[in-house]
Structures are given as structure tokens and as C-alpha cells.
Amino acid sequence: MxxxxxxxxxxxxxxxxxxxxxxxxxxxxxxxxxxxxxxxxxxxxxxxxxxxxxxxxxxxxxxxxxxxxxxxxxxxxxxxxxxxxxxxxxxxxxxxxxxxxxxxxxxxxxxxxxxxxxxxxxxxxxLHVHQELRVGPFMLLARESRAHYRDVALSLTQSGFKILMLLCREHPHAVARAALSAHLWGSEPPESDALKSHIYALRKQLEAAGGAGLLVTIPQLGYRLALADEKG
Incomplete structure (x- = not known):
């Protein structure tokens, strides 16, 4: 493989x-x-x-x-x-x-x-990808696997960072659960619903930083970021 x-x-x-x-x-x-x-x-x-x-x-x-x-x-x-x-x-x-x-x-x-x-x-x-990604209030540093929300540092696991990075790259589109799973584990995902646990942990981190409601579940599909500038 x-x-x-x-x-x-x-x-x-x-x-x-x-x-x-x-x-x-x-x-x-x-x-x-x-x-x-x-x-x-x-x-x-x-x-x-x-x-x-x-x-x-x-x-x-x-x-x-x-x-x-x-x-x-x-x-x-x-x-x-x-x-x-x-x-x-x-x-x-x-x-x-x-x-x-x-x-x-x-x-x-x-x-x-x-x-x-x-x-x-x-x-x-x-090799040529800019290592800093800015999407709305998010700033992600790919090389260091660090993320900030409105200047607040997020304490993310490596999996949590990967999920947030993919959601930011695909914003404003939703990312399917299968795509997130493949992004984290390739073709051999764990038997338990680990993705749901990682999503839960990421959501809690965002809430603690003042970003409640940012990580939205799309039924039968996956997840997306709902940023404030979309709601005006």
C-alpha cells in the first residue's frame, strides 16, 4: 500500500x-x-x-x-x-x-x-505550500501543528489539528465523515467511532476559546465550519 x-x-x-x-x-x-x-x-x-x-x-x-x-x-x-x-x-x-x-x-x-x-x-x-493558513478568525501553522482562534491558542491533539485544518481548507463547504476518516487514518480506520470523539474534543476546545457553534454537524454528510461572517 x-x-x-x-x-x-x-x-x-x-x-x-x-x-x-x-x-x-x-x-x-x-x-x-x-x-x-x-x-x-x-x-x-x-x-x-x-x-x-x-x-x-x-x-x-x-x-x-x-x-x-x-x-x-x-x-x-x-x-x-x-x-x-x-x-x-x-x-x-x-x-x-x-x-x-x-x-x-x-x-x-x-x-x-x-x-x-x-x-x-x-x-x-x-514543499511550496505556505505554512500559515488564515480562514476567518482562525490562524493555523501547519509546520508546528498549532492553531489559534481570535488570538487564543487552541490546545489540540494532532488529530484535532488535522480535522480543523481540513475543515478550514474546505470552508465554506462541508467535509464528509468518510473524507475526515481517510484524512486521519487512510484506508484503515479504527473499529470504534473515534472520529466522533475527536470531533467532540475539537468542539469543546472551540467553545472554551469563545467559538461555540462554529463546528456544525451536517446530518447524513459530515461537518463544516459556520463562521460569523456567513451569518450576517
């Missing part, structure tokens, strides 16, 4: 190829979202945080190069893009890189190589 647990967006209209990649990625314990059109791919990539985007160039609605440019311009983080295509001419590769692609894999490809390239791109991207 891969050591890294990645969140991947696959933009691929070929159902067979998408199924193969999804099955392989599931076996690694990674989280995969799939878009069968360029429009849906852009919408997902610009509203969620992914470690890697796998982008087919030959899409039914929008050219893959246009999709690449749109994602690079609108994604909430500088997500690396790995292009998947049968176009193997130098000119095609050059256009892809010029339009923002970070790597290139020619079909057909070995799924094991796909995984290696995804991990390499994710590691490279993390």
Missing part, C-alpha cells in the same frame, strides 16, 4: 479507463472524485482542495488544455496537474506544459507509474 493518502480528482470521459483508475486508487486507500466532463472537472477543482488532478486531454465538451488553464487560474490551491493522453508528439506535450501541466503520462500507462507520479507531484507541491 502507498504510504501517502492522497485526495485525487480524475477528469476522464472514458468509462473503462476511469473505472480502472478508480479501482486501483481505492486499493491504495486514496480518495477519488471523478468528473466525466471538463465543465464538471473545473467546477470540482475550483471548489475543493485536491492533492493531484489527473486530466485527460480529449474531453467531450472542453479541450483539456482549456480545462488545465481554468483549474490553474481558479483552484483554491496550486494543485499539480498530471495530464493523461494518447497525444505523444513533442508539440502536444509542449502545449500542455505551457498551459500549466506539471507532468505528462501517455496512454496506455502502468497504474503503478501513475501512483508514483502522483506521489511525487504531491510531495513537490507540499
Amino acid at each position: 502507498s504510504a501517502a493518502v492522497l485526495t485525487v480528482l480524475l477528469i476522464e470521459d472514458h468509462a473503462g479507463i476511469a473505472r480502472q483508475i478508480a479501482t486501483f486508487v481505492d486499493g491504495l486507500g486514496w480518495q477519488l472524485d471523478h468528473a466525466g466532463t471538463g465543465a464538471l472537472g473545473v467546477r470540482l477543482a475550483t471548489s475543493h482542495v485536491y492533492d493531484v488532478v489527473l486530466l485527460d486531454l480529449n474531453l467531450p465538451d472542453i479541450d483539456g488544455l482549456q480545462v488545465c488553464r481554468a483549474i490553474k487560474a481558479g483552484a483554491p490551491s496550486n494543485v499539480p496537474i498530471l495530464m493523461l493522453t494518447a497525444r505523444d508528439a513533442y508539440e502536444d506535450k509542449a502545449r500542455g506544459f505551457h498551459d500549466g501541466a506539471d507532468d505528462y503520462l501517455t496512454k496506455p500507462f502502468d497504474l503503478r507509474e501513475l501512483a508514483l507520479r502522483c506521489e511525487a507531484l504531491a510531495r513537490r507541491s507540499q
Whole structure:
């Protein structure tokens, strides 16, 4: 199994190829979202945080190069893009890189190589991630695993910090329980409902710092942050 647990967006209209990649990625314990059109791919990539985007160039609605440019311009983080295509001419590769692609894999490809390239791109991207994240009244320091709410230091466990970091990155969207569980434990979550305990502890920390009601449960889905500036 891969050591890294990645969140991947696959933009691929070929159902067979998408199924193969999804099955392989599931076996690694990674989280995969799939878009069968360029429009849906852009919408997902610009509203969620992914470690890697796998982008087919030959899409039914929008050219893959246009999709690449749109994602690079609108994604909430500088997500690396790995292009998947049968176009193997130098000119095609050059256009892809010029339009923002970070790597290139020619079909057909070995799924094991796909995984290696995804991990390499994710590691490279993390080296350039700004270590300070500010969302509303929250300030998180990724390198030190420290978090503040309105200048009040939060006493969080490592799991609590990871949960808060993911909620902040995805804000204002909700994060599914399955995504939080995978973020904490990969494909091997504990048998007990440990996630609920971590959520409870995080909620108590926020309440103690004056942030009662910030961590909201979304029935049948997961959790999200409800910040004061949304309620006006």
C-alpha cells in the first residue's frame, strides 16, 4: 500500500479507463472524485482542495488544455496537474506544459507509474505550500501543528489539528465523515467511532476559546465550519 493518502480528482470521459483508475486508487486507500466532463472537472477543482488532478486531454465538451488553464487560474490551491493522453508528439506535450501541466503520462500507462507520479507531484507541491493558513478568525501553522482562534491558542491533539485544518481548507463547504476518516487514518480506520470523539474534543476546545457553534454537524454528510461572517 502507498504510504501517502492522497485526495485525487480524475477528469476522464472514458468509462473503462476511469473505472480502472478508480479501482486501483481505492486499493491504495486514496480518495477519488471523478468528473466525466471538463465543465464538471473545473467546477470540482475550483471548489475543493485536491492533492493531484489527473486530466485527460480529449474531453467531450472542453479541450483539456482549456480545462488545465481554468483549474490553474481558479483552484483554491496550486494543485499539480498530471495530464493523461494518447497525444505523444513533442508539440502536444509542449502545449500542455505551457498551459500549466506539471507532468505528462501517455496512454496506455502502468497504474503503478501513475501512483508514483502522483506521489511525487504531491510531495513537490507540499514543499511550496505556505505554512500559515488564515480562514476567518482562525490562524493555523501547519509546520508546528498549532492553531489559534481570535488570538487564543487552541490546545489540540494532532488529530484535532488535522480535522480543523481540513475543515478550514474546505470552508465554506462541508467535509464528509468518510473524507475526515481517510484524512486521519487512510484506508484503515479504527473499529470504534473515534472520529466522533475527536470531533467532540475539537468542539469543546472551540467553545472554551469563545467559538461555540462554529463546528456544525451536517446530518447524513459530515461537518463544516459556520463562521460569523456567513451569518450576517
